[in-house]
Amino acid sequence: MATAREPIDFYFDFLSSYGYFASLRIEALAARHGRAVRWHSMLLGVAVMKTMGLKPLLETPLKSDYVLTDTARYMRRHGLQLKRRLTDPFMDPRAAARGFYWVRRQRPGQEAAFARAGLHAYWVEGRDLGTPDAVAALAPVAGAEPAEMLEGIESDQARTDLRDAVAASLARGVFGSPFFIVDGEPFWGSDRLELLDEWLGAGGW
Amino acid sequence: MATAREPIDFYFDFLSSYGYFASLRIEALAARHGRAVRWHSMLLGVAVMKTMGLKPLLETPLKSDYVLTDTARYMRRHGLQLKRRLTDPFMDPRAAARGFYWVRRQRPGQEAAFARAGLHAYWVEGRDLGTPDAVAALAPVAGAEPAEMLEGIESDQARTDLRDAVAASLARGVFGSPFFIVDGEPFWGSDRLELLDEWLGAGGW
Numbered sequence: 001m002a003t004a005r006e007p008i009d010f011y012f013d014f015l016s017s018y019g020y021f022a023s024l025r026i027e028a029l030a031a032r033h034g035r036a037v038r039w040h041s042m043l044l045g046v047a048v049m050k051t052m053g054l055k056p057l058l059e060t061p062l063k064s065d066y067v068l069t070d071t072a073r074y075m076r077r078h079g080l081q082l083k084r085r086l087t088d089p090f091m092d093p094r095a096a097a098r099g100f101y102w103v104r105r106q107r108p109g110q111e112a113a114f115a116r117a118g119l120h121a122y123w124v125e126g127r128d129l130g131t132p133d134a135v136a137a138l139a140p141v142a143g144a145e146p147a148e149m150l151e152g153i154e155s156d157q158a159r160t161d162l163r164d165a166v167a168a169s170l171a172r173g174v175f176g177s178p179f180f181i182v183d184g185e186p187f188w189g190s191d192r193l194e195l196l197d198e199w200l201g202a203g204g205w
Numbered sequence: 206m207a208t209a210r211e212p213i214d215f216y217f218d219f220l221s222s223y224g225y226f227a228s229l230r231i232e233a234l235a236a237r238h239g240r241a242v243r244w245h246s247m248l249l250g251v252a253v254m255k256t257m258g259l260k261p262l263l264e265t266p267l268k269s270d271y272v273l274t275d276t277a278r279y280m281r282r283h284g285l286q287l288k289r290r291l292t293d294p295f296m297d298p299r300a301a302a303r304g305f306y307w308v309r310r311q312r313p314g315q316e317a318a319f320a321r322a323g324l325h326a327y328w329v330e331g332r333d334l335g336t337p338d339a340v341a342a343l344a345p346v347a348g349a350e351p352a353e354m355l356e357g358i359e360s361d362q363a364r365t366d367l368r369d370a371v372a373a374s375l376a377r378g379v380f381g382s383p384f385f386i387v388d389g390e391p392f393w394g395s396d397r398l399e400l401l402d403e404w405l406g407a408g409g410w
Contacts, residue, residue: 052266054259061257062380066391073390077410175267185278188271191396205282 006183007036008196011169012115013044013177014096014129017071017086018190020119021078022178025193027112033200035182039112040174041100043093046166047175058086074190083126091122091130094162095153099135101161102152103142110142117141211388212241213401216374217320218249218382219301219334222276222291223395225324226283227383230398232317238405240387244317245379246305248298251371252380263291279395288331296327296335299367300358304340306366307357308347315347322346 008030012019030037048054058064071086096118104111117138121127129135136150152158169179173186180187180196185204187196199205213235217224235242253259263269276291301323309316322343326332334340341355357363374384378391385392385401390409392401404410 047267052268054265060259062252062375062378063257065378066380066393069391070393073410170267173267173270175271186271186274188275189396191394191400194399195396205278 005033005035007038009038009040009172009181011040011042011174011177011179011181012119013042014093014115014118014122015090016044016177017082017123019177020123021074021080022180022190022193023116023119024078026178026180029193029197029200032197035200037112039100039115040165040169041097041115041162042169042174042177042179043097043162043166044177045093047170051170052175056090082123084123088126091128093129095132095135096122096129098153098158098162099132099138099149101165102149102155102158103144105157105161106148106152107142107144110144114138114142210238210240212243214243214245214377214386216245216247216379216382216384216386217324218247219298219320219323219327220295221249221382222287222328224382225328226279226285227385227395227398228321228324229283231383231385234398234402234405237402240405242317244305244320245370245374246302246320246367247374247379247382247384248302248367248371249382250298252375256375257380261295287328289328293331296333298334300337300340301327301334303358303363303367304337304343304354306370307354307360307363308349310362310366311353311357312347312349319343319347 008026010022010026012023026037049056054060057067068086074080075082099118100111100115103114118129118135121138122129127134132150132153135153136146139146139149142149172181174181176188178190180192182196182200183204185199187199213231215227215231217228231242254261259265262272273291279285280287304323305316305320308319323334323340326343327334332339337355337358340358341351344351344354347354377386379386381393383395385397387401387405388409390404392404
């Protein structure tokens with residue numbers, strides 16, 4: 001039976017390894033509590049660098065070493081193997097993010113499948129998703145044609161949708177990847193999935 | 206029977222609410238795994254601001270709101286009541302940190318008790334510990350006289366000890382409060398206490 005409870009808003013950047021890790025667990029976590037997941041592609045470049053005025057993690061002294069250690073530890077524990085290394089140059093994530101919002105508008109309900117495929121291609125297969133062509137190649141997972149999606153990614157509508165979505169995420173206080181909001185309560189970081197789980201189980205405190 | 210296993214190195218700043226929260230749990234956690242705790246007073250001002258080039262948490266857009274929400278949530282859950290609010294002006298933490306290293310040198314083995322008393326005074330009672338006098342008033346918990354400790358806090362030895370300790374913490378990659386290192390493995394944040402617990406239970410992975 002369907003539940004009337006609010007979905008979990010899940011924010012991620014295609015560029016974010018921690019966002020990818022969370023994407024593998026959030027649906028099962030939500031399902032345990034009778035919640036759906038509403039996926040949102042965000043841009044760390046806008047949130048962290050422009051709005052917060054911070055450096056990227058791997059350009060931050062001390063923290064960069066920690067993140068590499070912590071990520072390797074997480075991957076060992078969860079049996080993950082990635083072709084992409086965190087120290088590889090980052091792609092421009094905007095084409096993937098515009099692809100996400102094009103799917104949401106044109107194939108509503110398929111955007112999570114598209115996001116999962118994009119994250120898998122980028123992190124597990126190590127594929128470059130920095131160009132509209134590379135992103136459009138994923139169209140079939142959303143039930144679309146690559147040519148149609150390519151046009152969509154380049155459209156003003158997709159640019160506007162991404163800009164609006166990023167602005168909306170900032171307005172809700174989202175600044176990291178992953179970031180979760182449920183019943184108005186924010187949770188930041190893949191290391192807060194357990195807390196989110198306990199929060200939902202307890203009905204808050 | 207004593208264990209030969211390495212202690213857990215626990216780093217905190219007297220200024221850090223998350224460091225205070227962790228200080229309440231680290232001894233019990235360590236004891237469950239037959240470990241001792243080695244306490245270290247560090248300075249976020251040196252690690253975060255000077256070395257990493259970041260702003261204080263509460264001066265970082267978006268993150269500041271999150272930290273206030275997250276802290277209030279943590280306190281509700283753990284039944285904590287603090288007279289000090291996170292938005293109160295910070296004290297200069299150097300007198301407390303020098304007091305800590307004076308105790309470690311002059312009353313070895315009492316520095317954790319001193320740290321707990323200082324954190325309690327600052328966070329729970331809302332007392333100012335920004336001056337040597339205020340810090341020296343805690344001397345009895347370490348089995349010392351306030352006058353003797355006051356002199357110690359002002360001494361070159363305490364300044365050197367603090368400077369050396371902060372340099373050593375940076376050399377080990379410590380950049381936050383709380384921060385834990387055990388068997389060479391770093392864990393950052395009060396939200397990693399559960400992970401540290403699981404790591405020790407499993408013997409790593």
